[in-house]
Amino acid sequence: MNQRWGGRNAILIWCVFGLVLVAAFYIAISGHFYSPIEPFVGGKLQPPSHAFLMGTDELGRDVLSRLIAATGVTLGLSLVSVVLAMLIGTLLGMGAGYNLVPFLTPVILFLGQISIIFPTRWLPLMIVALFGNHALGMVLSMFFSLWGQFFWLMYDESRGLQGRTFIQAAYAVGGTKWKVIIFHVFPYLAPTVLVLATLSFRTAIGVISTLSFLGIGLQPPTPTWGSMIAEAQPYFFQAWWLVVFPIVALIISVLAVNGLGNRFGKRWDVMDRVQGRTRGSEGTDATTVT
Amino acid sequence: MQRRLLDVQGLNVSFPSGQETTVAVKDVNLQMQPGETLAIVGESGSGKSTLALSILKLTHKPSSVQALRMMFDGTDLLHLPERGMQKLRGKDISMVFQDPKTAFHPMMPLGKQLLEALPQGRRREKRQRALEMLSRVGLPDAERQMHAYPHTLSGGMLQRVMIAMALLNQPKLLIADEPTTALDVTVQAGIIRLFARLKRQFQMGMLFISHDLGVVAQLADNVAVMRQGQIVEYGSVERILQHPVHPYTRHLLQMAPRLGGTLPMIGGR
Numbered sequence: 309m310n311q312r313w314g315g316r317n318a319i320l321i322w323c324v325f326g327l328v329l330v331a332a333f334y335i336a337i338s339g340h341f342y343s344p345i346e347p348f349v350g351g352k353l354q355p356p357s358h359a360f361l362m363g364t365d366e367l368g369r370d371v372l373s374r375l376i377a378a379t380g381v382t383l384g385l386s387l388v389s390v391v392l393a394m395l396i397g398t399l400l401g402m403g404a405g406y407n408l409v410p411f412l413t414p415v416i417l418f419l420g421q422i423s424i425i426f427p428t429r430w431l432p433l434m435i436v437a438l439f440g441n442h443a444l445g446m447v448l449s450m451f452f453s454l455w456g457q458f459f460w461l462m463y464d465e466s467r468g469l470q471g472r473t474f475i476q477a478a479y480a481v482g483g484t485k486w487k488v489i490i491f492h493v494f495p496y497l498a499p500t501v502l503v504l505a506t507l508s509f510r511t512a513i514g515v516i517s518t519l520s521f522l523g524i525g526l527q528p529p530t531p532t533w534g535s536m537i538a539e540a541q542p543y544f545f546q547a548w549w550l551v552v553f554p555i556v557a558l559i560i561s562v563l564a565v566n567g568l569g570n571r572f573g574k575r576w577d578v579m580d581r582v583q584g585r586t587r588g589s590e591g592t593d594a595t596t597v598t
Numbered sequence: 599m600q601r602r603l604l605d606v607q608g609l610n611v612s613f614p615s616g617q618e619t620t621v622a623v624k625d626v627n628l629q630m631q632p633g634e635t636l637a638i639v640g641e642s643g644s645g646k647s648t649l650a651l652s653i654l655k656l657t658h659k660p661s662s663v664q665a666l667r668m669m670f671d672g673t674d675l676l677h678l679p680e681r682g683m684q685k686l687r688g689k690d691i692s693m694v695f696q697d698p699k700t701a702f703h704p705m706m707p708l709g710k711q712l713l714e715a716l717p718q719g720r721r722r723e724k725r726q727r728a729l730e731m732l733s734r735v736g737l738p739d740a741e742r743q744m745h746a747y748p749h750t751l752s753g754g755m756l757q758r759v760m761i762a763m764a765l766l767n768q769p770k771l772l773i774a775d776e777p778t779t780a781l782d783v784t785v786q787a788g789i790i791r792l793f794a795r796l797k798r799q800f801q802m803g804m805l806f807i808s809h810d811l812g813v814v815a816q817l818a819d820n821v822a823v824m825r826q827g828q829i830v831e832y833g834s835v836e837r838i839l840q841h842p843v844h845p846y847t848r849h850l851l852q853m854a855p856r857l858g859g860t861l862p863m864i865g866g867r
Contacts, residue, residue, distance in 0.1 A: 473701045474700060474701050477695055477702070478703070480656060480692070481688030482685065482715070483688075484684055491714070492703055495706065496703065496704075
């Protein structure tokens, strides 16, 4: 039992997970969920009470409902962009590593260079300026700052594998290039990619929160963690609940995703391959926004 | 005259690196009759493995393989396109690698890897054939080992699995690239006996690469001695072992360790 669920730490994690589920269920059936953008559902700047579990903000909106909506927006958009970056980065990386389309390889490599020469916080600014600050711009800005990691990981690893005996042996039993890539190279690299994806998710949360905090992310009234913290700033001394809850949500999710990535990395023993490849991991993710 | 199994003439393999080009195999001629065992002996770096890989056209890129003639059982390997080579590999010519611990995919069960050598046919029949072959190479508990991952088996057992995999399609030519070098001495003897038995049973040609002359004496019909990419002496195993002509061959024979003797040194190039 302990083995299967992963020991004592894991039991704690499952407990927290269960608690969140129960809380969500309670909120849903007890009528605590209000529209996250509807103003004056309660008084202005009300402290947490039974009616408004996390209080209300300066426009009388329910903080809990806003936090829930913001969680969906922040994590959802981050997830979409990480998956996108993983798919495209992996495909291009293997394509270039195996020189599948020879005349495209230099072009792909050039794009790959571009993706990693900009600091993770600058590139998103440029992309948002180009594509606008709606959901698509957010996803693209996170995608562009992340895909390069997957690209270079796959490029290096697939090139490194070409000299390994078991890959050569796969050719020696009559394997074709595609068969070797799909049945040998990809399964070998999949855990590494998954761990990198988990750690990139953390970076993505950092990026979208930073953008929102600076006011160049999704525009009001759509709530995100970053914008909630930014809007709450003037009321910090009157209404602590406006600042504290989004920050706690942000910290918990970044730490949780980070822990998950480390856990996967240790289980599959791929940490040394992923390390040094994650960008925006300079320890500032959770703190830059505040 | 009987058709030759392998006929290689004027084979050159070179690896360009920057301005310079390293020639790994230089002007090599080889002939093999069906069912013959040809041993290639020589020191490390003499081009034995490159020679073996060039027959499968699997040399590490970038490399250039050139020859006057490279015929395998009536097929011209030199002008055969890659697609044709893929059909040949693992079917008519198969290979046993030096170190079984690195030659298997570390994250895939052995059975799945074994079946890869059998592209056609129903799954159940393929499994049956694989199990049968595993027991023929003397692997105990074959049914269970099909589900095992490579790291759970010892080197000797893994080498037996690799031999079984190489023999699944009853190849006409088996290339064994120092198949016993990575194994313990006690296990080596078992693997050598296995090769000797399988060679008789399958009636296949075998290109056996080794630097162990004791092994060669037990298995080979003919011997080619390689040094610095060239074949310096070529003849029947009796002749080479008893009346070596080339000084390098004599040195190699002296190098073979004997009980109680002191180890002589080989002369410089």
